[in-house]
Amino acid sequence: MTTFLLGLACIVLLVVVVVQIGKVTELARGLRGEEEMQFALNRRSGLIGMVFMVAFLIFCVASAIYYKNYMLGYGPHISASVHGGSLDKLFSVTLFFTGIVFVLTHIALFWFSYKYHGREGRKALFLSHDNKLEVIWTIIPAVVMTFLVISGLDAWNDVMADIEEGEDYIEVEATGYQFAWHLRYPGPDGVLGPRDYKRINGVNPLGQVWEDPSNHDDLHPAEIVLPVGKQVRVRITARDVLHNFYLPHFRVKMDAVPGMPTYFVFTPETTTTEYRQRLKEYPEYQLPTDPTDPESEPLWKTFNYELACAELCGSGHYSMRRVVRVVSEEEYEEWLAEQSSYYMGSIRNTDEDPLKGQLLDVEIGMRKQEFEDKLALARAAEDAADRIVRLDYVFFETGSANLTDLSRYELQNVAASMEQYPDMTIEVAGHTDNTGDAAANQSLSESRALAVYNYLVNELNVDGSRLTSAGYGSNRPIDSNDTDAGRAKNRRTEFQILTL
Numbered sequence: 001m002t003t004f005l006l007g008l009a010c011i012v013l014l015v016v017v018v019v020q021i022g023k024v025t026e027l028a029r030g031l032r033g034e035e036e037m038q039f040a041l042n043r044r045s046g047l048i049g050m051v052f053m054v055a056f057l058i059f060c061v062a063s064a065i066y067y068k069n070y071m072l073g074y075g076p077h078i079s080a081s082v083h084g085g086s087l088d089k090l091f092s093v094t095l096f097f098t099g100i101v102f103v104l105t106h107i108a109l110f111w112f113s114y115k116y117h118g119r120e121g122r123k124a125l126f127l128s129h130d131n132k133l134e135v136i137w138t139i140i141p142a143v144v145m146t147f148l149v150i151s152g153l154d155a156w157n158d159v160m161a162d163i164e165e166g167e168d169y170i171e172v173e174a175t176g177y178q179f180a181w182h183l184r185y186p187g188p189d190g191v192l193g194p195r196d197y198k199r200i201n202g203v204n205p206l207g208q209v210w211e212d213p214s215n216h217d218d219l220h221p222a223e224i225v226l227p228v229g230k231q232v233r234v235r236i237t238a239r240d241v242l243h244n245f246y247l248p249h250f251r252v253k254m255d256a257v258p259g260m261p262t263y264f265v266f267t268p269e270t271t272t273t274e275y276r277q278r279l280k281e282y283p284e285y286q287l288p289t290d291p292t293d294p295e296s297e298p299l300w301k302t303f304n305y306e307l308a309c310a311e312l313c314g315s316g317h318y319s320m321r322r323v324v325r326v327v328s329e330e331e332y333e334e335w336l337a338e339q340s341s342y343y344m345g346s347i348r349n350t351d352e353d354p355l356k357g358q359l360l361d362v363e364i365g366m367r368k369q370e371f372e373d374k375l376a377l378a379r380a381a382e383d384a385a386d387r388i389v390r391l392d393y394v395f396f397e398t399g400s401a402n403l404t405d406l407s408r409y410e411l412q413n414v415a416a417s418m419e420q421y422p423d424m425t426i427e428v429a430g431h432t433d434n435t436g437d438a439a440a441n442q443s444l445s446e447s448r449a450l451a452v453y454n455y456l457v458n459e460l461n462v463d464g465s466r467l468t469s470a471g472y473g474s475n476r477p478i479d480s481n482d483t484d485a486g487r488a489k490n491r492r493t494e495f496q497i498l499t500l
């Protein structure tokens with residue numbers, strides 16, 4: 001409020017001053033003669049213009065020098081990507097020519113208005129046109145522009161070249177929406193799965209088509225991590241309005257257009273750590289990150305590359321920042337291994353999952369591996385009593401001895417192991433938790449073990465003389481029967497290896 005009142009008072013005072021000066025000039029004009037007064041004013045204006053011109057040019061040059069270590073392309077901010085240098089060079093060449101024009105035209109502008117100001121006895125020269133002059137000021141800019149445009153086109157074609165057949169690269173996808181970037185990595189298969197905008201909803205932010213297995217391993221990380229020296233192709237899309245994928249330190253900038261995927265290929269060549277070391281050399285980046293806390297880490301240490309949106313896309317535009325890390329190949333592989341598939345983590349077996357209730361090839365593979373690991377461990381056990389393999393994926397319908405459909409995969413693993421070890425004999429055992437009647441539990445465990453026995457012998461052709469079945473009711477718990485989790489563990493089917 002005080003600031004507003006002060007501002008208002010300033011404006012009122014300014015108006016009063018201008019009106020008073022006007023009155024004084026009027027009076028002086030009356031005293032000294034109008035024309036003479038005008039000539040003096042012309043001369044003064046010309047001189048003030050000259051002073052302004054000198055101050056302005058000094059200010060322009062000095063501020064450019066003062067801030068050069070903050071500007072892209074200068075000081076520590078030379079490009080961190082392979083192609084970036086050519087763009088920086090282009091900017092410098094353009095700046096060189098436009099800089100010359102900028103300085104010369106300003107000097108000419110103010111010098112002329114001073115030198116040729118209206119004065120006693122001077123008359124303006126009438127000049128309809130001058131061919132020579134017009135040819136000069138058309139040809140020189142045309143030649144310079146042609147040179148700039150051609151070298152610009154050349155750099156553009158170079159920078160915008162897409163991946164060629166057989167080249168090694170990683171593809172990353174960035175989808176802009178109000179107001180963030182949704183990032184997607186292809187996962188181990190190296191393929192970004194297909195999308196369909198009609199499928200976009202709260203849990204499927206990109207509209208991925210879950211029936212397609214190439215979507216199953218796709219990752220949705222929170223930051224962009226890239227290995228140094230490797231080609232990256234960024235597929236850029238938008239979900240609502242225009243956004244712009246901008247990685248200033250890598251000189252990457254491309255519109256994100258709804259319905260029209262764009263791309264950019266670049267190769268980062270400076271890791272985040274190397275860039276920080278570069279910044280460390282400059283006093284500007286030795287200042288504390290938090291200006292109010294001199295003890296806070298210096299700016300160079302907290303520096304991170306960033307992804308920004310360079311299209312004014314709405315009120316939350318500023319919040320579209322994402323951190324970008326460039327690391328060594330090993331660190332990248334490590335990071336990649338830590339990421340988990342979005343489908344497996346957030347979609348699998350939820351209502352959103354069209355494959356709910358089916359087993360995926362990768363899951364079958366994972367379960368087979370788990371089974372083989374457990375079998376190897378059991379066969380290596382010293383004590384015969386420890387040679388037990390729990391069949392974690394054999395399930396029955398509640399309260400009955402009917403095997404669920406998906407149990408067949410685990411039983412196929414058992415059959416395969418019997419074939420692999422022709423001398424192996426086993427006892428299939430059923431166990432329950434302690435809820436309900438003990439006699440009923442006993443009989444349920446026996447019939448469940450028998451169901452497994454029958455399936456192995458009748459459906460999977462395992463020789464019946466090599467296995468037996470037994471039920472133990474709730475007599476052999478492996479966990480507490482006081483918790484849900486414990487009881488779930490106790491309800492189990494397993495087999496014990498009798499002979500190796």
Ligand SMILES: [Cu+2]
Pocket residue numbers: 176177242243244309310311312313317320
């Ligand atoms: Cu945006």
